[in-house]
Amino acid sequence: MGASARFTFWMRSLQAVALAVAVCFTLGATDAGSRFTNLNHRLMCTCGCAEILGECNHVGCTNSTSELNELRTGIAAGKSDQEILSSFVGKYGAVVLAAPTTQGFDLVAWIAPFAVFAAALLGTILLVRRWTAGKQPEETLATDPATEALVKKIRRETESGSDGGY
Amino acid sequence: MAAFGSFALVIALALAAYNLLAGTVALRLIATGQSAPISPERLADTARRAGIAVFVAVTAAAFALTWSVFTNDFSITYILEHSNRALPGAYKFSALWSGQEGSLLLWAWLLAAYGFVLRLTHKTDVKLYAYAGAILAGVQVFFLLVLNFAAPPFALLRGAVPEDGNGLNPLLQYPEMVIHPPMLYLGYVGFSVPFAFALGALMMRYPGEKWIKITRIWTMVTWMFLTCGIFLGMHWAYAVLGWGGYWGWDPVENASFMPWLTGTAFLHSVMMQEKKGMMKSWNVWLIFTTFLLTLLGTLLTRAGLVSSVHAFAQSSIGTWFVVFMGIVLAVCIFTYILQRSHLKGEHQIESLVSRESSFLFNNLVLLAACFVILWGTLFPILSEYVVGNKVTVGAPWYNTVAIPIGIFLLFLTGVGPLLPWRATSLKSVKRNFVLPVIALWITVIVCLAVGVRPWKDGAIDQGQFYALVAFAMSAAVMTAISSEFLRGAGVIARQTGRNHFAAMVLLIRRNTRRYGGYFIHIGVVIVVIGLSGSAFNRNVESEMALHDKINIGPYTLECVGASQDSNSNYNSDFALLDVYKGGKREFQMTPEKRVYLASEQPQTMVAIHSTLPWDLYVVYEGTNPDTQQPIIKAFLNPLVGWIWAGVVLIALGTVVALVPSLTPATAALRVPAARTAPVEPALGGGD
Numbered sequence: 001m002g003a004s005a006r007f008t009f010w011m012r013s014l015q016a017v018a019l020a021v022a023v024c025f026t027l028g029a030t031d032a033g034s035r036f037t038n039l040n041h042r043l044m045c046t047c048g049c050a051e052i053l054g055e056c057n058h059v060g061c062t063n064s065t066s067e068l069n070e071l072r073t074g075i076a077a078g079k080s081d082q083e084i085l086s087s088f089v090g091k092y093g094a095v096v097l098a099a100p101t102t103q104g105f106d107l108v109a110w111i112a113p114f115a116v117f118a119a120a121l122l123g124t125i126l127l128v129r130r131w132t133a134g135k136q137p138e139e140t141l142a143t144d145p146a147t148e149a150l151v152k153k154i155r156r157e158t159e160s161g162s163d164g165g166y
Numbered sequence: 167m168a169a170f171g172s173f174a175l176v177i178a179l180a181l182a183a184y185n186l187l188a189g190t191v192a193l194r195l196i197a198t199g200q201s202a203p204i205s206p207e208r209l210a211d212t213a214r215r216a217g218i219a220v221f222v223a224v225t226a227a228a229f230a231l232t233w234s235v236f237t238n239d240f241s242i243t244y245i246l247e248h249s250n251r252a253l254p255g256a257y258k259f260s261a262l263w264s265g266q267e268g269s270l271l272l273w274a275w276l277l278a279a280y281g282f283v284l285r286l287t288h289k290t291d292v293k294l295y296a297y298a299g300a301i302l303a304g305v306q307v308f309f310l311l312v313l314n315f316a317a318p319p320f321a322l323l324r325g326a327v328p329e330d331g332n333g334l335n336p337l338l339q340y341p342e343m344v345i346h347p348p349m350l351y352l353g354y355v356g357f358s359v360p361f362a363f364a365l366g367a368l369m370m371r372y373p374g375e376k377w378i379k380i381t382r383i384w385t386m387v388t389w390m391f392l393t394c395g396i397f398l399g400m401h402w403a404y405a406v407l408g409w410g411g412y413w414g415w416d417p418v419e420n421a422s423f424m425p426w427l428t429g430t431a432f433l434h435s436v437m438m439q440e441k442k443g444m445m446k447s448w449n450v451w452l453i454f455t456t457f458l459l460t461l462l463g464t465l466l467t468r469a470g471l472v473s474s475v476h477a478f479a480q481s482s483i484g485t486w487f488v489v490f491m492g493i494v495l496a497v498c499i500f501t502y503i504l505q506r507s508h509l510k511g512e513h514q515i516e517s518l519v520s521r522e523s524s525f526l527f528n529n530l531v532l533l534a535a536c537f538v539i540l541w542g543t544l545f546p547i548l549s550e551y552v553v554g555n556k557v558t559v560g561a562p563w564y565n566t567v568a569i570p571i572g573i574f575l576l577f578l579t580g581v582g583p584l585l586p587w588r589a590t591s592l593k594s595v596k597r598n599f600v601l602p603v604i605a606l607w608i609t610v611i612v613c614l615a616v617g618v619r620p621w622k623d624g625a626i627d628q629g630q631f632y633a634l635v636a637f638a639m640s641a642a643v644m645t646a647i648s649s650e651f652l653r654g655a656g657v658i659a660r661q662t663g664r665n666h667f668a669a670m671v672l673l674i675r676r677n678t679r680r681y682g683g684y685f686i687h688i689g690v691v692i693v694v695i696g697l698s699g700s701a702f703n704r705n706v707e708s709e710m711a712l713h714d715k716i717n718i719g720p721y722t723l724e725c726v727g728a729s730q731d732s733n734s735n736y737n738s739d740f741a742l743l744d745v746y747k748g749g750k751r752e753f754q755m756t757p758e759k760r761v762y763l764a765s766e767q768p769q770t771m772v773a774i775h776s777t778l779p780w781d782l783y784v785v786y787e788g789t790n791p792d793t794q795q796p797i798i799k800a801f802l803n804p805l806v807g808w809i810w811a812g813v814v815l816i817a818l819g820t821v822v823a824l825v826p827s828l829t830p831a832t833a834a835l836r837v838p839a840a841r842t843a844p845v846e847p848a849l850g851g852g853d
Binding site for chain 2: 041056099120131
């Protein structure tokens with residue numbers, strides 16, 4: 001198979017996979033039950049048990065049943081997710097939301113981890129690039145088969161050993 | 167017995183203080199060469215012996231508390247609050263760590279036990295062990311000060327002594343609670359030892375990297391205990407809390423996970439120091455951070471800074487921990503600044519695509535994960551401080567922020583072992599990655615074909631999307647690791663004429679550390695597959711009259727009765743459920759609800775039927791007060807068993823990695839003479 005034919009084969013395979021993924025991604029269904037489950041996992045039980053509303057099941061909980069009923073009522077009344085969540089915040093305070101919002105100081109909760117991770121990743125890449133700058137890739141040093149074989153032998157010897165780690 | 171226990175703790179404090187002071191003075195005299203009335207070596211040895219005696223004294227105190235629990239000595243406040251006469255014997259042991267004072271005593275005892283072993287094995291390197299012993303004594307002094315003055319376990323009750331105690335928290339009356347806390351504490355406390363060695367080695371400008379080899383066993387054993395402790399806690403939460411899950415990103419769970427992450431980073435990056443003399447400062451700070459995080463976790467959960475369903479013991483010891491952490495941090499910074507020239511790296515990374523580089527990124531991701539968890543744990547406090555508004559940072563936040571980082575880490579788990587040390591060529595990368603990439607795409611297609619739906623209602627279904635990515639990545643990592651095993655075993659089989667299984671055993675024995683590490687990685691992958699199963703959890707809740715049925719997955723549950731039982735410790739209500747599969751009765755489940763008499767607290771006892779594809783998990787939620795009929799909630803939780811299987815493999819892998827490898831000479835002797843062939847040196851390790 002020539003280079004061009006190989007390229008076409010791989011491109012077609014990639015397209016087929018992408019198409020299969022796209023078809024599967026578009027499958028799925030919606031219902032009030034899944035919306036109820038989704039919303040009750042975005043809210044906390046307010047009895048002090050520190051559990052997600054949809055998962056609070058301890059005996060004698062005075063709050064979860066009424067909260068779940070409020071949620072059902074909100075969905076039945078045709079309210080949007082945002083309206084339902086806002087009504088819960090209005091009644092119980094911001095602690096009723098299982099995660100910080102994306103407004104005001106709460107936004108910091110979302111941004112900081114990614115910002116720190118991105119900065120650390122960038123810093124690490126720059127650091128490694130600085131270390132490696134000016135160093136030729138090792139493979140290019142071996143210009144003739146004899147030297148290449150020698151380099152490989154040295155590498156094998158230095159990299160083998162019982163406590164080498166992985 | 168209370169007086170005996172208190173006295174033992176005072177003696178232990180005095181001995182630990184002597185160990186710290188005499189040890190420090192002796193090491194100072196040795197370092198400066200000053201003369202003294204007593205030879206510094208003898209002084210250091212008296213300090214070491216005092217350290218050994220601390221173990222005896224703390225053991226006496228722990229024995230006194232245990233004895234008091236078993237003899238129902240309710241004149242001791244701690245025993246009154248955490249035990250009662252009807253408490254079964256095994257749980258009387260767990261009363262030792264069910265409260266603040268007892269768990270601190272357990273901490274001090276384990277620390278003393280680690281110190282005991284360390285001081286007995288001092289001949290490995292007398293000077294380094296003397297430094298480590300003195301530092302460990304400093305940590306012991308802190309815990310013994312807290313036990314003697316802030317949280318005394320033998321405090322006596324004022325007034326009349328009641329006939330019976332308040333009983334143990336019902337959540338703790340579960341078999342795993344007898345082993346989970348000690349296991350977790352063995353992990354927490356154990357990190358004090360590598361910390362002491364790292365700080366000691368830095369203080370004395372220890373030449374070379376031998377100290378890392380000395381502490382490797384300590385670090386790995388500690389890491390294994392912490393890992394097992396965390397997973398036992400998960401299993402306990404799964405079986406006892408009754409919400410169908412095992413990890414809720416609770417502050418106590420987070421507190422145990424953070425040092426695990428930094429400890430894992432240390433175990434990886436320390437290999438760079440051993441092999442290449444690189445990342446010395448980084449490693450020292452990793453172990454310092456790990457130790458500080460064990461203290462921070464205790465501070466967070468014990469000082470009431472954050473609320474938790476797992477925090478069984480809260481008090482005002484927070485200030486003590488803050489001060490101690492401040493002192494530890496100051497000592498670490500001061501020592502580092504003073505000795506940083508000793509930590510200069512001998513080599514640098516030569517290529518962005520190399521094993522060294524993958525270790526670096528692995529560390530980066532582990533620390534990023536640690537930061538995310540710390541940030542999420544502390545953000546409610548920060549928000550309240552900055553804007554006066556307390557918020558909840560719960561599972562949805564962690565799932566959004568931490569899971570992508572976890573998947574990236576999984577990716578590195580597969581990539582790392584495929585990269586050689588120093589540098590590699592694009593051709594070599596392509597060759598190593600072909601099979602894993604094929605496995606990845608096949609898994610994606612198979613998952614989509616069998617019904618995984620990462621897209622729903624025009625938006626990404628976060629749970630199933632992450633599950634799909636995790637499954638695909640797991641397949642790639644598993645293929646990568648398996649091909650490493652098969653390649654190595656194939657070479658040995660050709661060399662020695664053994665069958666492939668025997669060749670694989672020899673391969674592992676020749677480099678236990680490397681292949682033990684691979685076992686751990688496979689275990690992690692299996693755990694990840696198990697965790698991903700949670701995206702497909704299903705549940706159904708119903709009030710069940712006699713012969714009512716509920717269906718979940720392939721199972722049909724029929725209520726065939728409800729009954730009650732009682733003993734001296736608790737009363738219980740339970741349902742009898744016959745479980746059918748394919749129309750055939752398979753087994754019976756008896757979910758239970760208990761009310762403990764001493765504490766008058768209810769407790770769920772979940773019924774779990776575990777199989778490889780899923781767990782059938784049934785909760786007796788209570789009784790409808792109007793109809794007196796049981797309310798049953800059934801969950802079908804896919805792949806949960808994989809999590810527990812994965813952790814067994816992780817522990818097994820750690821044990822394999824701890825076993826010394828066959829030396830080349832020994833290995834040669836084990837090769838059948840007639841079959842001995844020219845050795846291909848590519849097997850040893852490295853790439």
